[in-house]
Amino acid sequence: MRKVIFILGMHRSGTSALAGALRCLGLYLGDDFIEPIAGVNEKGFWEHKKLVDINERLLARVNKTWYSVVGLLEVDWTSSLFDDIKKESLDFVKEVFGEEEVFALKDPRLCLLLPFWLDVMSELDISPAAIIINRSPVEVARSLNRRDGIPQSLSEALWIIYSSSMLISTKNMPVAFIDFDDLLLAPVRSFLSLQSVLGVRLNIDGTGWRDYLDANLRHHKNTEDKVVFPFGGELYSHLSNYSMKSDVNKSFLLDDLYRGVNIEHILDGQAELFLRYNREVIANQELSARLSSAEEKYSYLLSMLRQQKLLLDKIEGLE
Numbered sequence: 001m002r003k004v005i006f007i008l009g010m011h012r013s014g015t016s017a018l019a020g021a022l023r024c025l026g027l028y029l030g031d032d033f034i035e036p037i038a039g040v041n042e043k044g045f046w047e048h049k050k051l052v053d054i055n056e057r058l059l060a061r062v063n064k065t066w067y068s069v070v071g072l073l074e075v076d077w078t079s080s081l082f083d084d085i086k087k088e089s090l091d092f093v094k095e096v097f098g099e100e101e102v103f104a105l106k107d108p109r110l111c112l113l114l115p116f117w118l119d120v121m122s123e124l125d126i127s128p129a130a131i132i133i134n135r136s137p138v139e140v141a142r143s144l145n146r147r148d149g150i151p152q153s154l155s156e157a158l159w160i161i162y163s164s165s166m167l168i169s170t171k172n173m174p175v176a177f178i179d180f181d182d183l184l185l186a187p188v189r190s191f192l193s194l195q196s197v198l199g200v201r202l203n204i205d206g207t208g209w210r211d212y213l214d215a216n217l218r219h220h221k222n223t224e225d226k227v228v229f230p231f232g233g234e235l236y237s238h239l240s241n242y243s244m245k246s247d248v249n250k251s252f253l254l255d256d257l258y259r260g261v262n263i264e265h266i267l268d269g270q271a272e273l274f275l276r277y278n279r280e281v282i283a284n285q286e287l288s289a290r291l292s293s294a295e296e297k298y299s300y301l302l303s304m305l306r307q308q309k310l311l312l313d314k315i316e317g318l319e
Helices: 015-024 049-061 080-097 110-123 137-148 152-169 180-185 187-198 208-212 230-241 250-256 270-318
Strands: 003-008 102-106 127-134 175-179
Touching: 003 015, 003 110, 015 102, 015 127, 015 180, 015 208, 049 080, 049 110, 080 110, 102 110, 110 127, 110 152, 127 152, 127 180, 127 187, 127 230, 137 152, 137 230, 152 230, 175 180, 175 187, 175 230, 180 187
Parallel strands: 003 102, 003 127, 127 175
Antiparallel strands: none
16 A cells, blocks of 8 residues: 655654655655755755645634734634645646655645645545654744744744644554654664554665755754643643654553643634734735835846937947
8 A cells, every 4th residue: 555654743843854865865756846945954944835825825724824823723724625626636646746655745834734635535545654853943943933923922822823733633554753852863763663654665775865954054953942731731741751762652642742732722822812913924024025126126226227328329329
């Protein structure tokens, strides 16, 4: 039976480094990725353009974004509301991954949208498995603040939402847990663990993967900052303990750890912060659009002036 491996983790958790390394180890992720961004992910995101486009439209269909903190856990991603996008997604998997026996999908939005993609894979008779990469919510918050200006409390709220969503969605499939620190400091052990848990063969003897797991490239190492939400710190500690282990007690994570926990209550107060941040994002997008339009007009006028100068020069040459 064919297999898809979902590479899961909150934004800025190391999913790009892991995906780049796994691609060097022979795992197929497609061939049309969003472009690297200097200062953010110079070595690439390894997210297929079409996959990201589909995921963004799924979120937009319910008036959400990747940084929404309210209502995401209640959405039924398998409802008929998304039937047209599902048909498009079926075609995407068929066209991009053909008859590949094992392939992977990587996009942090998958943490939120996994029920939708599991439905797609079920219809194609493709067996799912997952890699969950775990990174400190404080380090994630630092990185998101540097990249997007997101406040720490909102970033940690997102970390909890993404982690909770992917844990719930992967409860009935093989899951390999990898801690970000372990991935950088003991990559070969991490790969061997992935092979064992997921039942895949990786070309570990190669060397290209080392370019993606250079510990010197790591930024935002947390040494003293504390989490805003204690539950997030507790969940991170439990996930770290499961790194590179094959006997993870997922029922503990979902039943005992979450028993009596009201995620919406934990994140109370973040809704207004999200709305304020969202307004800032929209304002910046509008400003960027106006600047781009002004730049285009400036370039056009400059081109016209140059043409007029050339014409004047020719006229003067005829006199």
